[in-house]
Amino acid sequence: MSAFAHGRTLAKTSIVWRRGAGYLCAGIGATWNGLVGGYMNYVTMIGFLAAGLVIATLSMRTMIPLRVIGLASNVAFVTYGALFGSVPTVILHGILFPLNVYRLHEMLKLIKQVEAASKGDMSLDWLKPFMTERAIAVGETLFRKGDKANHLFFVVSGQLHLQEINLDLAPGAVVGELGMLAPERARTQTLVCTESGSVLVITYEKIEELYYQNPKFGFFFLRLSTARLFDNIKRLESALRERDEEVLSLRKSLAG
Numbered sequence: 001m002s003a004f005a006h007g008r009t010l011a012k013t014s015i016v017w018r019r020g021a022g023y024l025c026a027g028i029g030a031t032w033n034g035l036v037g038g039y040m041n042y043v044t045m046i047g048f049l050a051a052g053l054v055i056a057t058l059s060m061r062t063m064i065p066l067r068v069i070g071l072a073s074n075v076a077f078v079t080y081g082a083l084f085g086s087v088p089t090v091i092l093h094g095i096l097f098p099l100n101v102y103r104l105h106e107m108l109k110l111i112k113q114v115e116a117a118s119k120g121d122m123s124l125d126w127l128k129p130f131m132t133e134r135a136i137a138v139g140e141t142l143f144r145k146g147d148k149a150n151h152l153f154f155v156v157s158g159q160l161h162l163q164e165i166n167l168d169l170a171p172g173a174v175v176g177e178l179g180m181l182a183p184e185r186a187r188t189q190t191l192v193c194t195e196s197g198s199v200l201v202i203t204y205e206k207i208e209e210l211y212y213q214n215p216k217f218g219f220f221f222l223r224l225s226t227a228r229l230f231d232n233i234k235r236l237e238s239a240l241r242e243r244d245e246e247v248l249s250l251r252k253s254l255a256g
Contacts (some may be wrong), residue, residue: 043083050076067104074100110210128154130210131200136160140193147187149179151201158197163190165236171197177225178232180204 053073057066074097081089136142136158143149145164153160153176160169169175179187185204211218 043080046076046080046083050080063107064104067100067107070100071097071104127152127202128200130206131202133198134201135196135198136193137196138193142191142193142199143176143187144190145187149176149182149185149187150204152176152180152204152207153191154200154202156198156200158193158199159195160199161192161194163192165189165232165239167235168194174228178229180207181225181229 050073053069053076057069057073074093077093078090078097081087081093131154133156142153142160143151152174155169155171155173155175157171160173160175161167162169162175175191176187179185182188207221211221
């Protein structure tokens with residue numbers, strides 16, 4: 001992971017800790033009146049449960065458990081706020097609950113799509129929601145061999161050409177993902193536009209962010225990239241066999 005991406009990870013971790021500490025303080029503060037009054041009723045217990053769930057989120061290293069525990073804490077805080085009469089608490093966690101539901105749904109959907117792709121035709125359609133569109137023109141060079149690699153491309157329309165292996169890429173093709181795994185992230189091919197159209201683009205930093213949110217995503221992405229690498233090797237081996245056959249045929253013709 002790059003230094004920049006690592007910095008973003010630390011920043012996100014810091015935000016999670018600050019947010020969790022804020023919720024914890026809110027939960028403790030909300031239950032303090034019950035404690036100083038010398039009684040421990042069920043409302044106070046719910047408040048402590050909500051605070052405990054917030055503490056639990058601080059130990060979550062992946063996004064799905066974090067969202068699940070976050071949803072539980074939202075429910076506990078809403079219940080506590082309604083019973084204790086704290087309208088701001090009810091409003092805050094009433095807003096956070098559907099947001100956590102949405103984020104959990106998106107992450108589960110992503111993992112399901114990646115898993116299906118890894119068992120199917122190696123399509124990367126599941127990355128489209130995280131990509132931005134860019135127009136391409138004939139003659140445009142998207143990257144050259146040896147360039148610093150930092151983007152992955154999905155061909156929407158038009159046609160691209162990888163010069164070193166003489167391969168045309170039609171709509172639906174994905175290119176640039178192997179640069180993320182290459183030493184020093186250097187491009188291994190030169191990519192040129194041979195027919196105007198458009199591509200979808202995603203940065204490696206975004207892919208790293210998705211991996212950070214759920215390592216299972218990273219596992220499936222690695223399987224996909226590895227499968228593409230072996231496909232490229234098979235294509236090159238096939239091209240070498242054809243060349244050897246042509247050379248052998250030419251030698252026989254000359255000998256005859």
